[in-house]
Amino acid sequence: MSESGSSVRRPRFRQRSAKMAELVARQIVEDIVEQGLTPGAALPTEVPMLEMYGVARGTLREALRILENNGLVRVRPGRGGGATVGSADPYNFGRTMSLFLQMGRTRFWELVEARVIMEPMMARLAAERGDDRRLEELAASMREHKDLGTQDQVAYLSVVQDFHGVIAGMSGNGVLDLFGRSLKEMYTERVIAAERPPARWAEVQSEHEAVAQAIFDGDGARAEDLMRTHMVELKAGFERRYAALNDEIIGWA
Amino acid sequence: MSESGSSVRRPRFRQRSAKMAELVARQIVEDIVEQGLTPGAALPTEVPMLEMYGVARGTLREALRILENNGLVRVRPGRGGGATVGSADPYNFGRTMSLFLQMGRTRFWELVEARVIMEPMMARLAAERGDDRRLEELAASMREHKDLGTQDQVAYLSVVQDFHGVIAGMSGNGVLDLFGRSLKEMYTERVIAAERPPARWAEVQSEHEAVAQAIFDGDGARAEDLMRTHMVELKAGFERRYAALNDEIIGWA
DNA sequence: CGCCATTTGTCCGTATGTATA
DNA sequence: TTATACATACGGACAAATGGC
Numbered sequence A, B: 001m002s003e004s005g006s007s008v009r010r011p012r013f014r015q016r017s018a019k020m021a022e023l024v025a026r027q028i029v030e031d032i033v034e035q036g037l038t039p040g041a042a043l044p045t046e047v048p049m050l051e052m053y054g055v056a057r058g059t060l061r062e063a064l065r066i067l068e069n070n071g072l073v074r075v076r077p078g079r080g081g082g083a084t085v086g087s088a089d090p091y092n093f094g095r096t097m098s099l100f101l102q103m104g105r106t107r108f109w110e111l112v113e114a115r116v117i118m119e120p121m122m123a124r125l126a127a128e129r130g131d132d133r134r135l136e137e138l139a140a141s142m143r144e145h146k147d148l149g150t151q152d153q154v155a156y157l158s159v160v161q162d163f164h165g166v167i168a169g170m171s172g173n174g175v176l177d178l179f180g181r182s183l184k185e186m187y188t189e190r191v192i193a194a195e196r197p198p199a200r201w202a203e204v205q206s207e208h209e210a211v212a213q214a215i216f217d218g219d220g221a222r223a224e225d226l227m228r229t230h231m232v233e234l235k236a237g238f239e240r241r242y243a244a245l246n247d248e249i250i251g252w253a
Numbered sequence C: 001c002g003c004c005a006t007t008t009g010t011c012c013g014t015a016t017g018t019a020t021a
Numbered sequence D: 001t002t003a004t005a006c007a008t009a010c011g012g013a014c015a016a017a018t019g020g021c
Helices: A020-034 A046-053 A057-069 A090-103 A108-129 A132-147 A153-170 A174-190 A198-216 A220-241 B020-034 B046-053 B057-069 B090-103 B108-129 B132-147 B153-170 B174-190 B198-216 B220-241
Strands: A073-076 A082-085 B073-076 B082-085
Touching (some): A020 A046, A046 A057, A057 A073, A057 B020, A057 B057, A090 B090, A108 A198, A108 B108, A132 A153, A132 A198, A153 A198, A198 A220, B020 B046, B057 B073, B108 B153, B108 B174, B153 B198
Antiparallel strands (some): B073 B082
């Protein structure tokens, strides 16, 4: 391991309440990025880290907690344990966002409504600017749609949820992509998707196909309209089956 | 203080690696929400908290670090110090988001583009569903616009930036509001707004007024179009003056 | 199965820095 | 300036979890 993490610069004078733990956390993130570590890669164990960053154990643990809470590292006890690199993915971002939504006393219907509004916009962008690589992703997703039977619920859910992720990615904008996917993650984590009646499977499938066709045609307005219809339908189904959840405050997942 | 925070349920068997610190952090957030504490309100100091949650200092401090990092509490040393309730506001959310954007190697132009896309959508929503209280907020903002002179840069920036926040609030959706405002915060924090040429002040002012008028008229389509024009103009100005920043990776603020 | 080594999880005691009065 | 109240940070000890034997 390189010496990039050698001893955090310690403020000597006028030490504003910049906590050591946060400085160490930033340093760790920098080291991860600089060394190009990918999710799953192992970080040093505590003892070497204590020397690298020149802090006491409590401080280092505070830093790791900060990162762990955001899903950026995972820490496991026991032999062969230690800290590993996590991923800054939409799932973890959604978890963090839910904390803010809880503090803001945001209701679940607002999350549903946000998706009804965002997804059609994303579909329009997908149609207007989808590049070849992204279009191939969508084509692959549609092939998976076609291969779906009428039995395998796990496969069904995986495919139809992935569809919305692909659309988000086609926006070609990392910020909007993160927004779209994290909303999807927050929604699906809180709704017991298995209760979705198999009777509607075919409907969902054809609605997705219509949206995809509009995107392949490069028809942004049609893609937007079709996606809006789809999302309104999804919202209606949600309200029928989860009426109670609708007005609940979104909880920190 | 109520006893709602009495001793966190401690897992006795099969203790999965659910860290105590995170459980305590959740408990603290729950207590804040349940007791309806508002930003600035004082939480108990460490010693009472240790009894309330039944953990040791180290664990409690880890919990507070997690919350502090997200801006949900502030902890200050010294007499009269201790933990106070922070705000889950767009600024703090933007800070957290920037961490994810950095890990995803998102470029600054993507943030600008996201605003160009989101803001017109928010303006349309504002026109379509603005309730009376929100409309009065907008009216107040427009009065502030009128009162602006041609000298006071601080006042100018405060007013024109607040305008976009008001529009976001008029969406009537907490999720979209959080998105819109946090994008604005991330942008303004990174752009030295003072460099905005005073020559354009009047232009910005009249563009804002046109958008506001469309909203007062309840004309969603016009509000959207006018806001898009405004944002495209803002983007062009940004690209002229901050060409270098445009392609940089967004950093953790 | 039990035993042991490794690594984090948690707790405690103490000293230092910091802000208020 | 001194005293007080508070968080900040350090170091050591033991408990619990995991994996290999």
